[in-house]
Amino acid sequence: MSVVETGRPTTPQEDADWSTSQVVLTNLRAIGGRAYPRITGLMREKSWVFFEILLPLLATSAFVFVYRALQAPAQYIGFVVIGGAMVAFWLNVIWMMASQLWWEKSQGNLELYFAAPMSIMSVLFGMAVGGMVMSSSRAVVVLAVASVVYDVQFAVDQWALLLAVFFLTLAALYGLGMMLASLFVMWGREAFHLTQLLTEPIYFVSGLNFPVARLGILGSLALGTIPLAVGLDAMRQLAFATAAFPVGTPEPAVEALILVAMTIAFLGASRLMLATMERLARKEGRLSVRWQ
Amino acid sequence: MTLFHGVKNACYPAKLLNDRLPGISMPTTPVASAIEARGLRRIYKVKPAPVVALDGVDLDVASGEFFGLLGPNGAGKTTLIKILTTLLLPSEGTARIFGFDVAREEKRIRRIMNMVAGGEQSGYGILTVREQLWMFSQFYGLPRADGWRRVDELIDAVGMGDERLQRVSTLSTGQRQKMNFARGLLNDPWILFLDEPTLGLDVAAARQVRELVTAWKAAVPGRTVLLTTHYMAEADELCERIAIVDRGRILAIGTPAELKKRVQRESIFRLELDRLEGGPAALARVPGVVSAAPTAGDGGPVDRQTVAVNLVLVDDGALGGVVGALGDLGSHILALRKSEPSLEDVFVELVGRGFEAEVA
Amino acid sequence: MTTTGGLDAPAWGGFDPARAERDRSGRWPAFLTSVRLGWQVEANWTDPFLFFIYSVAKPLSATLILVVMIDIISGGGAGPYRAFVVVGTALWSIVLSGLSGLAWTILDDRERYRMLKYVYVSPSDFLMHLVGRSIARLAVGVMGAIITIIIGVLLLGVPISLEKVDVPLLLADIVGGLWVILAIGTVLGAVSLQTRQESWQYPEAMAGALFLISGAVFPLSVLPAPMQAVGLAGPLTWWIEGFRHAVFPGGPSGVGGPGSVWEGVTGTAAPDPAIIVGALLATGALVTLAAIGVFRVSERRAKERGLLDQTTGS
Numbered sequence: 001m002s003v004v005e006t007g008r009p010t011t012p013q014e015d016a017d018w019s020t021s022q023v024v025l026t027n028l029r030a031i032g033g034r035a036y037p038r039i040t041g042l043m044r045e046k047s048w049v050f051f052e053i054l055l056p057l058l059a060t061s062a063f064v065f066v067y068r069a070l071q072a073p074a075q076y077i078g079f080v081v082i083g084g085a086m087v088a089f090w091l092n093v094i095w096m097m098a099s100q101l102w103w104e105k106s107q108g109n110l111e112l113y114f115a116a117p118m119s120i121m122s123v124l125f126g127m128a129v130g131g132m133v134m135s136s137s138r139a140v141v142v143l144a145v146a147s148v149v150y151d152v153q154f155a156v157d158q159w160a161l162l163l164a165v166f167f168l169t170l171a172a173l174y175g176l177g178m179m180l181a182s183l184f185v186m187w188g189r190e191a192f193h194l195t196q197l198l199t200e201p202i203y204f205v206s207g208l209n210f211p212v213a214r215l216g217i218l219g220s221l222a223l224g225t226i227p228l229a230v231g232l233d234a235m236r237q238l239a240f241a242t243a244a245f246p247v248g249t250p251e252p253a254v255e256a257l258i259l260v261a262m263t264i265a266f267l268g269a270s271r272l273m274l275a276t277m278e279r280l281a282r283k284e285g286r287l288s289v290r291w292q
Numbered sequence: 293m294t295l296f297h298g299v300k301n302a303c304y305p306a307k308l309l310n311d312r313l314p315g316i317s318m319p320t321t322p323v324a325s326a327i328e329a330r331g332l333r334r335i336y337k338v339k340p341a342p343v344v345a346l347d348g349v350d351l352d353v354a355s356g357e358f359f360g361l362l363g364p365n366g367a368g369k370t371t372l373i374k375i376l377t378t379l380l381l382p383s384e385g386t387a388r389i390f391g392f393d394v395a396r397e398e399k400r401i402r403r404i405m406n407m408v409a410g411g412e413q414s415g416y417g418i419l420t421v422r423e424q425l426w427m428f429s430q431f432y433g434l435p436r437a438d439g440w441r442r443v444d445e446l447i448d449a450v451g452m453g454d455e456r457l458q459r460v461s462t463l464s465t466g467q468r469q470k471m472n473f474a475r476g477l478l479n480d481p482w483i484l485f486l487d488e489p490t491l492g493l494d495v496a497a498a499r500q501v502r503e504l505v506t507a508w509k510a511a512v513p514g515r516t517v518l519l520t521t522h523y524m525a526e527a528d529e530l531c532e533r534i535a536i537v538d539r540g541r542i543l544a545i546g547t548p549a550e551l552k553k554r555v556q557r558e559s560i561f562r563l564e565l566d567r568l569e570g571g572p573a574a575l576a577r578v579p580g581v582v583s584a585a586p587t588a589g590d591g592g593p594v595d596r597q598t599v600a601v602n603l604v605l606v607d608d609g610a611l612g613g614v615v616g617a618l619g620d621l622g623s624h625i626l627a628l629r630k631s632e633p634s635l636e637d638v639f640v641e642l643v644g645r646g647f648e649a650e651v652a
Numbered sequence: 653m654t655t656t657g658g659l660d661a662p663a664w665g666g667f668d669p670a671r672a673e674r675d676r677s678g679r680w681p682a683f684l685t686s687v688r689l690g691w692q693v694e695a696n697w698t699d700p701f702l703f704f705i706y707s708v709a710k711p712l713s714a715t716l717i718l719v720v721m722i723d724i725i726s727g728g729g730a731g732p733y734r735a736f737v738v739v740g741t742a743l744w745s746i747v748l749s750g751l752s753g754l755a756w757t758i759l760d761d762r763e764r765y766r767m768l769k770y771v772y773v774s775p776s777d778f779l780m781h782l783v784g785r786s787i788a789r790l791a792v793g794v795m796g797a798i799i800t801i802i803i804g805v806l807l808l809g810v811p812i813s814l815e816k817v818d819v820p821l822l823l824a825d826i827v828g829g830l831w832v833i834l835a836i837g838t839v840l841g842a843v844s845l846q847t848r849q850e851s852w853q854y855p856e857a858m859a860g861a862l863f864l865i866s867g868a869v870f871p872l873s874v875l876p877a878p879m880q881a882v883g884l885a886g887p888l889t890w891w892i893e894g895f896r897h898a899v900f901p902g903g904p905s906g907v908g909g910p911g912s913v914w915e916g917v918t919g920t921a922a923p924d925p926a927i928i929v930g931a932l933l934a935t936g937a938l939v940t941l942a943a944i945g946v947f948r949v950s951e952r953r954a955k956e957r958g959l960l961d962q963t964t965g966s
Contacts, residue, residue: 033430059860
């Protein structure tokens with residue numbers, strides 16, 4: 001019987017010829033499939049509640065007390081709180097996404113992923129989605145508890161833009177994470193240690209605890225390249241609309257457009273880099289070399 | 293076993309012939325070869341010196357064939373299978389899977405093949421067997437509910453019903469391999485690559501895996517299997533054709549019988565007779581008999597008077613003359629067994645010849 | 653007698669069931685081997701230039717975050733608080749390295765190299781092996797701290813004068829502090845034996861939390877009284893205080909000061925060196941005992957549940 005009558009491919013060539021909808025569906029299912037073990041792992045082993053939510057709240061509090069020791073204006077406490085909330089997503093990108101393909105190679109799963117028909121971007125996105133349970137929980141707890149405990153007064157005029165900026169920041173961050181993932185597979189352990197360089201140095205140039213405008217040219221560079229810097233600055237301007245801000249950074253609407261451009265650029269670059277990474281890895285036989 | 297019949301309608305929506313990716317043209321007639329490799333070379337650039345893992349491999353495997361790659365460790369079997377499963381690019385040469393180029397059309401190949409390697413420790417320890425397999429079903433695009441159903445069917449088929457809710461990190465080696473095998477069948481592949489699938493398994497577990505492979509292949513005509521192994525008996529038992537590989541080259545290809553014939557130029561039989569007047573020397577005079585010699589008894593009861601003879605003939609046809617001569621001598625044949633060289637004999641002969649040629 | 657080459661009894665005597673009963677003088681060579689292994693694992697992944705950047709960029713960035721925060725509010729200039737913060741954050745890089753040492757060694761060996769079980773069944777002491785393995789990471793942290801302080805002195809106006817440094821206090825403080833950091837790292841190692849592979853971030857989270865109550869970047873007097881009391885019970889507080897007292901005699905105290913619990917209880921503005929060393933030793937001893945106890949409990953639980961050779965990726 002023909003394919004039309006039965007829906008069954010009768011030759012391997014027909015079976016290999018997938019429609020666009022089939023490709024899209026497979027990749028969507030792959031996202032869900034890969035998010036599943038991460039979410040399941042969080043539910044089955046709950047130490048992260050203490051280490052990834054409660055302890056970071058204390059770490060954020062440390063910077064709050066630095067400003068209190070300096071008798072800084074109240075809005076700076078708010079800056080630290082927003083920074084403490086958003087850093088959860090950055091850490092999710094670095095640890096749960098960028099370095100994860102390298103971990104998968106170490107465990108022998110990377111080969112199986114590449115031998116399957118879905119896109120590796122779906123796998124990465126699934127990892128990020130799965131890790132978002134933890135990141136979101138951390139962000140919400142830090143934002144809510146710290147705001148109440150330290151009496152942070154938000155003044156939001158444009159809720160829609162604030163939410164848009166938040167989601168655009170996440171999109172750009174995850175695009176960047178995908179780009180980094182491809183580098184990590186190729187560079188091996190060097191890239192793994194580079195995750196350390198992506199913490200404090202990025203916190204510094206992104207203005208995690210202070211307005212990035214204070215960094216002058218360095219801050220401007222950060223606003224053009226690091227989604228965390230742009231997103232934080234825009235969200236602070238929108239969350240504390242009545243506060244006085246140092247001049248030197250664009251309006252939130254412009255920063256939202258920067259985030260859109262970053263998202264498109266990073267996702268496009270990551271697609272290219274992942275394809276290049278795969279080709280190089282296949283050429284050099286690195287998909288299954290573990291002790292790199 | 294219904295699960296081993298194609299379930300493609302459960303996996304994919306009904307398609308129209310014109311509902312396909314743009315720019316793709318389908319061949320009008322199916323390509324005969326499941327695997328076609330020409331001049332494959334693979335060089336690893338490692339220190340202190342590059343390693344030539346494959347050195348000009350040509351291979352043809354027909355659709356529906358159970359093909360084996362037999363060779364020692366370091367022969368290049370895994371390198372070849374990695375190239376064919378699109379995980380590795382060849383340094384030179386080409387390879388096609390059902391007509392699709394492994395270097396440029398890897399996406400299509402991945403939709404119709406799967407692979408299982410022996411000694412695999414991959415997987416997420418925190419998941420159960422069922423969850424682990426379902427996750428992979430999603431990578432192959434199975435709808436959610438279909439995925440769970442297929443996973444449950446496969447778990448039963450491989451005999452892991454009792455372990456379905458057990459965490460992967462608690463499985464024994466044999467159980468893990470059965471789970472890996474189930475993973476390899478999730479997408480009902482047209483071609484299944486098995487890279488030393490019984491590596492590290494005990495006798496019973498290895499037998500179970502071999503039985504599963506055989507049953508799966510037999511269930512639907514057209515399924516192709518490429519097996520790599522260094523276990524001679526496994527290749528002999530499972531494979532319709534075998535390629536003997538060593539140092540990146542194929543030394544010989546053929547059915548097990550053909551390969552054994554290469555090294556056996558005579559027919560060897562072991563006879564057990566109730567009596568033999570004149571002893572084995574009486575048979576040595578029969579035309580076509582190269583030699584006849586007594587051989588050790590089979591350890592039977594001491595009061596049983598049997599004569600065991602090792603008989604070497606020019607070919608099987610000479611056996612008729614021997615039987616006739618035995619009749620004339622008044623002997624009755626109690627047992628007759630043909631001795632064949634093993635694949636190990638074949639390999640030793642081939643590798644020895646190849647090694648000498650290299651040294652020379 | 654036919655010899656079988658390498659299968660014969662070796663020249664040093666070979667199999668001897670009494671060996672297990674003899675003294676454990678082999679512990680020290682095993683520990684040194686672990687140290688060497690840790691160094692090779694840490695140092696072989698890149699060239700010296702990148703390795704140097706790794707030892708500089710992270711601690712220096714952490715320091716600059718605080719320096720900028722101070723400058724924003726105080727309008728710039730090298731006040732005593734800036735020196736306070738530079739030293740605190742420089743030392744904190746050692747804390748982070750030390751805390752992650754044992755934890756990451758366990759995760760690495762268990763999940764990636766799959767060697768943990770083989771190390772465990774060897775005769776060498778498991779905890780000593782882990783400590784040895786983490787020495788290299790600790791050394792990287794120390795290197796980063798030294799570089800940060802040097803940059804602080806040269807570029808950030810940190811007023812360390814070599815003639816005024818209290819060397820005996822400094823040496824005692826450094827030894828005590830490194831010991832304490834390894835002890836706290838042991839607690840995190842114990843946690844890692846029980847947790848999933850994704851617990852890589854736990855040392856950083858723990859370091860961040862301790863950052864709040866250790867007087868690293870602000871005096872404890874800024875905190876509410878109960879939190880000050882918790883900080884005073886922590887050995888890291890006394891370690892950082894001792895270091896500051898050694899390099900800035902008479903400088904701002906992280907423990908004392910106006911409004912502090914210390915001043916309220918003792919009547920003195922800041923502790924003197926003898927009290928600092930004594931408090932460091934006392935709190936350090938308590939933490940060490942607790943850490944060893946926690947580790948042994950965790951080890952036993954890991955054995956009971958078969959966690960030593962599990963892989964837990966998700």
